[in-house]
Amino acid sequence: MNVLFVLIPASLFLSGLGLCAFLWTVKNMQYDDTEGSSARILLDEEDLQHGNADDTGQWS
Template sequence: MNIIFLLAPFSILLALIGLAGFWWAVRNGQYDDPAGDASRILLDDAQDVPEPPL
Protein backbone atom coordinates (compact mmCIF):
# COMPACT_ATOMS: atom_id res chain seq x y z
CA MET A 1 0.00 0.00 0.00
CA ASN A 2 2.91 2.36 0.66
CA ILE A 3 4.10 1.99 -2.93
CA ILE A 4 1.04 3.98 -4.10
CA PHE A 5 2.33 7.00 -2.20
CA LEU A 6 5.50 6.77 -4.27
CA LEU A 7 4.07 5.84 -7.65
CA ALA A 8 1.14 8.27 -7.75
CA PRO A 9 3.23 11.46 -7.55
CA PHE A 10 5.81 9.93 -9.90
CA SER A 11 3.15 9.20 -12.53
CA ILE A 12 1.71 12.71 -12.19
CA LEU A 13 5.21 14.13 -12.62
CA LEU A 14 5.76 12.06 -15.78
CA ALA A 15 2.40 13.19 -17.16
CA LEU A 16 3.28 16.83 -16.50
CA ILE A 17 6.65 16.41 -18.23
CA GLY A 18 4.91 14.91 -21.26
CA LEU A 19 2.36 17.71 -21.30
CA ALA A 20 5.11 20.32 -21.05
CA GLY A 21 6.94 18.70 -23.96
CA PHE A 22 3.80 18.68 -26.07
CA TRP A 23 3.06 22.31 -25.18
CA TRP A 24 6.64 23.30 -26.08
CA ALA A 25 6.34 21.57 -29.46
CA VAL A 26 3.06 23.31 -30.25
CA ARG A 27 4.37 26.73 -29.19
CA ASN A 28 7.54 26.35 -31.29
CA GLY A 29 5.66 25.46 -34.48
CA GLN A 30 6.54 21.78 -34.71
CA TYR A 31 3.04 21.00 -35.99
CA ASP A 32 2.76 23.94 -38.40
CA ASP A 33 2.87 22.47 -41.90
CA PRO A 34 -0.61 22.96 -43.35
CA ALA A 35 0.31 22.50 -47.01
CA GLY A 36 3.27 20.15 -46.66
CA ASP A 37 1.51 16.85 -46.10
CA ALA A 38 -1.25 17.62 -48.58
CA SER A 39 1.19 18.36 -51.41
CA ARG A 40 3.84 15.81 -50.44
CA ILE A 41 1.51 12.92 -51.22
CA LEU A 42 1.23 14.12 -54.82
CA LEU A 43 4.98 14.25 -55.48
CA ASP A 44 6.93 11.33 -56.92
CA ASP A 45 10.45 11.04 -55.63
CA ALA A 46 12.93 9.50 -58.04
CA GLN A 47 14.56 7.52 -55.26
CA ASP A 48 11.26 5.93 -54.25
CA VAL A 49 10.56 4.54 -57.72
CA PRO A 50 12.46 1.29 -58.45
CA GLU A 51 14.40 1.17 -61.69
CA PRO A 52 13.26 -1.34 -64.30
CA PRO A 53 15.54 -4.36 -64.73
CA LEU A 54 17.89 -4.34 -67.70
Template structure:
Protein backbone atom coordinates in the same frame (compact mmCIF):
# COMPACT_ATOMS: atom_id res chain seq x y z
CA UNK B 1 -0.99 1.59 0.15
CA UNK B 2 2.67 2.44 0.47
CA UNK B 3 3.13 1.75 -3.23
CA UNK B 4 0.72 4.61 -3.96
CA UNK B 5 3.14 6.96 -2.22
CA UNK B 6 5.61 6.17 -5.00
CA UNK B 7 3.27 5.68 -7.95
CA UNK B 8 1.22 8.88 -7.65
CA UNK B 9 4.22 11.26 -7.76
CA UNK B 10 5.75 9.25 -10.62
CA UNK B 11 2.47 9.44 -12.57
CA UNK B 12 2.15 13.17 -11.92
CA UNK B 13 5.75 13.72 -12.97
CA UNK B 14 5.26 11.79 -16.21
CA UNK B 15 2.08 13.75 -16.92
CA UNK B 16 3.88 17.05 -16.39
CA UNK B 17 6.75 15.86 -18.60
CA UNK B 18 4.28 14.98 -21.37
CA UNK B 19 2.54 18.34 -21.01
CA UNK B 20 5.88 20.14 -21.18
CA UNK B 21 6.85 18.21 -24.33
CA UNK B 22 3.50 19.04 -25.94
CA UNK B 23 3.77 22.74 -25.11
CA UNK B 24 7.35 22.83 -26.43
CA UNK B 25 6.26 21.24 -29.72
CA UNK B 26 3.39 23.72 -30.13
CA UNK B 27 5.63 26.71 -29.44
CA UNK B 28 8.38 25.48 -31.78
CA UNK B 29 5.92 25.18 -34.70
CA UNK B 30 5.68 21.40 -35.04
CA UNK B 31 1.92 21.59 -35.70
CA UNK B 32 1.92 24.55 -38.11
CA UNK B 33 1.64 22.69 -41.44
CA UNK B 34 -0.18 19.40 -40.93
CA UNK B 35 -1.37 19.01 -44.53
CA UNK B 36 1.79 20.17 -46.30
CA UNK B 37 3.63 16.85 -46.26
CA UNK B 38 0.62 14.99 -47.64
CA UNK B 39 0.15 17.54 -50.41
CA UNK B 40 3.83 17.40 -51.36
CA UNK B 41 3.56 13.65 -51.86
CA UNK B 42 0.52 14.01 -54.12
CA UNK B 43 1.87 16.88 -56.19
CA UNK B 44 5.42 15.56 -56.61
CA UNK B 45 6.88 16.17 -60.06
CA UNK B 46 7.23 12.44 -60.76
CA UNK B 47 10.41 12.57 -62.83
CA UNK B 48 12.29 9.26 -62.64
CA UNK B 49 15.70 9.35 -61.06
CA UNK B 50 18.66 8.89 -63.44
CA UNK B 51 20.45 5.55 -63.30
CA UNK B 52 23.88 5.95 -61.68
CA UNK B 53 26.87 4.95 -63.82
CA UNK B 54 27.88 2.22 -61.36
CA UNK B 55 24.63 0.28 -61.93
CA UNK B 56 23.92 -1.35 -65.30
CA UNK B 57 20.69 -0.37 -67.00
CA UNK B 58 17.92 -2.96 -67.08
CA UNK B 59 17.43 -4.63 -70.44
CA UNK B 60 13.97 -5.25 -71.82
CA UNK B 61 13.36 -8.78 -73.06
CA UNK B 62 10.48 -9.55 -75.39
CA UNK B 63 9.29 -13.16 -75.29
Protein backbone atom coordinates in the same frame (compact mmCIF):
# COMPACT_ATOMS: atom_id res chain seq x y z
CA MET C 1 -0.84 0.86 -0.06
CA ASN C 2 2.71 2.11 0.33
CA VAL C 3 3.33 1.67 -3.38
CA LEU C 4 0.74 4.38 -4.09
CA PHE C 5 3.01 6.92 -2.39
CA VAL C 6 5.54 6.19 -5.12
CA LEU C 7 3.28 5.62 -8.13
CA ILE C 8 1.09 8.73 -7.78
CA PRO C 9 3.99 11.24 -7.71
CA ALA C 10 5.74 9.30 -10.49
CA SER C 11 2.66 9.42 -12.70
CA LEU C 12 2.16 13.13 -11.98
CA PHE C 13 5.79 13.80 -12.84
CA LEU C 14 5.60 11.85 -16.11
CA SER C 15 2.33 13.49 -17.15
CA GLY C 16 3.82 16.91 -16.39
CA LEU C 17 6.86 16.00 -18.46
CA GLY C 18 4.61 15.01 -21.35
CA LEU C 19 2.66 18.25 -21.05
CA CYS C 20 5.88 20.26 -21.10
CA ALA C 21 7.07 18.39 -24.20
CA PHE C 22 3.74 19.08 -25.95
CA LEU C 23 3.83 22.77 -25.05
CA TRP C 24 7.42 22.99 -26.30
CA THR C 25 6.41 21.53 -29.67
CA VAL C 26 3.53 24.00 -29.96
CA LYS C 27 5.82 26.89 -29.04
CA ASN C 28 8.35 25.83 -31.70
CA MET C 29 5.58 25.65 -34.35
CA GLN C 30 5.88 21.91 -35.03
CA TYR C 31 2.19 21.64 -35.98
CA ASP C 32 1.88 24.61 -38.37
CA ASP C 33 2.18 22.80 -41.72
CA THR C 34 -0.98 20.71 -41.81
CA GLU C 35 -1.27 20.58 -45.62
CA GLY C 36 2.36 20.03 -46.59
CA SER C 37 2.78 16.36 -45.79
CA SER C 38 -0.47 15.33 -47.42
CA ALA C 39 0.43 17.19 -50.62
CA ARG C 40 4.09 16.09 -50.64
CA ILE C 41 3.16 12.42 -50.87
CA LEU C 42 1.44 13.07 -54.21
CA LEU C 43 4.40 14.86 -55.79
CA ASP C 44 7.26 13.33 -57.72
CA GLU C 45 10.67 13.41 -56.11
CA GLU C 46 12.07 15.14 -59.20
CA ASP C 47 9.71 18.09 -58.71
CA LEU C 48 10.77 18.43 -55.11
CA GLN C 49 14.47 18.28 -55.91
CA HIS C 50 14.32 20.75 -58.79
CA GLY C 51 11.73 23.09 -57.26
CA ASN C 52 9.41 22.99 -60.29
CA ALA C 53 6.57 25.29 -59.26
CA ASP C 54 4.52 27.65 -61.41
CA ASP C 55 3.73 31.31 -60.67
CA THR C 56 0.90 30.44 -58.30
CA GLY C 57 3.15 28.30 -56.15
CA GLN C 58 1.48 25.09 -57.32
CA TRP C 59 3.77 22.24 -58.27
CA SER C 60 3.68 21.30 -61.91
